[in-house]
Amino acid sequence: MGMTHQASAWRQSDARPSYERGEAPLAASGWTMPEGEGTHYAPLREAIEVDVAIVGAGLTGSSLALHLTEAGIRVAVVESRQPGWGASGRNAGHVLPILKDIKLLEGFPDAGRRFIDIFREHHTIPFDLSRKHGFECDAERAGYLNGMVSRAAFDKFLAASRYLEEQGFQKVTALSGTEMKGATGSDYYGYGVLYENGGRVNPYLFTNGMIASAKRLGAAVYGDSEARSLIRDGVRWRVTTDGGEARAARVVFCTNAYPTDIVPQFAQGFYPLTAYALTTKALPHEALNLIMPGGATFAQVPVDLNPLVRDRHNRLILSSIPRRGGAHDAESHFRDQLRWIHRTWPATRDMNIELETYWTGRVAMRDREFPGLFELESGVYGLMYCNAWGNVMAPLMGMVLADGIARDRMDDLPMPIEQIQPVRFRNKHELLIRHLLIPAARTAQRLNII
Numbered sequence: 001m002g003m004t005h006q007a008s009a010w011r012q013s014d015a016r017p018s019y020e021r022g023e024a025p026l027a028a029s030g031w032t033m034p035e036g037e038g039t040h041y042a043p044l045r046e047a048i049e050v051d052v053a054i055v056g057a058g059l060t061g062s063s064l065a066l067h068l069t070e071a072g073i074r075v076a077v078v079e080s081r082q083p084g085w086g087a088s089g090r091n092a093g094h095v096l097p098i099l100k101d102i103k104l105l106e107g108f109p110d111a112g113r114r115f116i117d118i119f120r121e122h123h124t125i126p127f128d129l130s131r132k133h134g135f136e137c138d139a140e141r142a143g144y145l146n147g148m149v150s151r152a153a154f155d156k157f158l159a160a161s162r163y164l165e166e167q168g169f170q171k172v173t174a175l176s177g178t179e180m181k182g183a184t185g186s187d188y189y190g191y192g193v194l195y196e197n198g199g200r201v202n203p204y205l206f207t208n209g210m211i212a213s214a215k216r217l218g219a220a221v222y223g224d225s226e227a228r229s230l231i232r233d234g235v236r237w238r239v240t241t242d243g244g245e246a247r248a249a250r251v252v253f254c255t256n257a258y259p260t261d262i263v264p265q266f267a268q269g270f271y272p273l274t275a276y277a278l279t280t281k282a283l284p285h286e287a288l289n290l291i292m293p294g295g296a297t298f299a300q301v302p303v304d305l306n307p308l309v310r311d312r313h314n315r316l317i318l319s320s321i322p323r324r325g326g327a328h329d330a331e332s333h334f335r336d337q338l339r340w341i342h343r344t345w346p347a348t349r350d351m352n353i354e355l356e357t358y359w360t361g362r363v364a365m366r367d368r369e370f371p372g373l374f375e376l377e378s379g380v381y382g383l384m385y386c387n388a389w390g391n392v393m394a395p396l397m398g399m400v401l402a403d404g405i406a407r408d409r410m411d412d413l414p415m416p417i418e419q420i421q422p423v424r425f426r427n428k429h430e431l432l433i434r435h436l437l438i439p440a441a442r443t444a445q446r447l448n449i450i
């Protein structure tokens with residue numbers, strides 16, 4: 001299919017249900033453009049024997065595969081579609097190297113000290129892995145800039161960010177209105193807080209870079225291979241697909257917000273939330289020195305309806321939560337974003353900023369602000385639910401779990417292994433965030449209250 005066709009996939013008459021589910025065609029994701037989709041991995045067509053079978057090749061499964069393979073463990077990855085098809089090929093590209101709830105870590109082994117040490121060393125993992133393995137994914141440590149219009153929001157946010165310096169994670173810089181103007185090109189935000197180790201990544205290329213590196217080091221990677229059943233086989237497990245099977249001592253499910261029926265518990269353990277993202281075409285020349293000339297990734301505080309990345313193609317990537325029942329409605333969501341761009345950078349009103357492509361994906365939210373590592377039965381694990389900060393946490397958690405498996409010390413991980421529990425009210429975030437909070441915030445933004 002040609003790009004024009006895919007880039008307007010939302011116009012097709014049958015687009016609605018797939019956009020609602022966060023399953024817009026992957027080729028509509030701006031992260032696959034202009035290069036197109038990556039390596040096509042052939043299905044599993046035989047019976048193979050490995051140490052670890054991984055189900056799902058997003059950021060989590062790909063990182064786990066890469067780190068296990070580096071440690072000399074034999075790995076097979078089965079992916080229903082192709083690597084990066086899930087949230088990892090669809091996200092907003094923000095690299096946000098923070099811990100959302102550092103207090104939570106006090107309940108971890110060693111009161112969280114080991115995890116904090118690991119986070120200190122590896123919170124820049126997208127930049128580090130791409131450099132180490134030599135793959136290109138537009139991973140730029142260009143800074144993560146938080147903008148505020150009110151002094152109260154700034155004071156509160158700065159105080160909440162202090163732990164990042166106290167723990168030795170990264171420098172946090174408070175910016176004045178003049179400095180914000182320099183960094184954003186806009187007069188709108190009188191206050192700012194910059195996290196120096198944040199930035200951006202093309203998550204689709206990042207996922208594919210990791211899985212290609214894993215394969216090069218010896219991992220067996222299969223696309224178009226949905227895991228259909230999981231059967232105990234003595235002390236081992238058999239994961240079957242339509243064409244073959246992988247026998248393994250351990251199986252790790254990395255299926256996140258796109259689980260199938262194979263482990264029903266994983267479908268019940270999170271709050272799904274559909275989100276959209278879009279890219280503009282490359283900015284017109286006259287906008288280049290105007291919109292985010294410093295290149296940082298930008299978020300608004302306290303409510304962010306317009307998370308913004310400017311990528312290496314000088315496109316803007318913007319995202320949010322779609323209108324109720326309107327996930328396929330690219331034009332109206334682009335209009336929202338354009339209205340914000342015009343308000344924030346008034347000179348752009350005379351410029352031609354055009355939509356390139358629009359897509360949706362699914363976020364897996366939990367009550368705990370930390371990804372979940374679950375043990376279902378002896379040897380069967382789930383690593384998932386990275387909420388909306390998987391570009392750092394998914395590869396990091398994959399790395400940490402790989403270390404525990406490679407040492408054969410699952411009893412000695414720096415984070416707890418949980419029992420999976422169904423969430424009580426599965427539609428909670430869809431109703432609360434999509435139906436109530438976001439529409440209210442959109443109104444507030446239109447009235448220039450935020």
Ligand SMILES: Cc1cc2nc3c(=O)[nH]c(=O)nc-3n(C[C@H](O)[C@H](O)[C@H](O)COP(=O)(O)OP(=O)(O)OC[C@H]3O[C@@H](n4cnc5c(N)ncnc54)[C@H](O)[C@@H]3O)c2cc1C
Pocket residue numbers: 022055056057058059060061062078079080081082083084085086087088089090091092093094095096225226227228254255256257258259260262275276277319360361362363383384385386387388389390391392393394
């Ligand atoms: C629109 C959007 C914007 C976001 N923005 C950001 C952001 O800016 N920054 C950030 O850090 N995070 C962001 N996130 C979150 C981030 O994308 C996720 O946390 C992360 O991609 C999760 O990775 P994963 O590998 O766990 O899951 P996924 O990438 O979803 O991978 C799961 C894979 O499992 C496969 N699968 C499922 N069942 C089976 C089966 N039975 N057999 C084989 N394969 C199976 C699926 O096909 C899928 O490819 C965003 C998410 C969305 C949707």
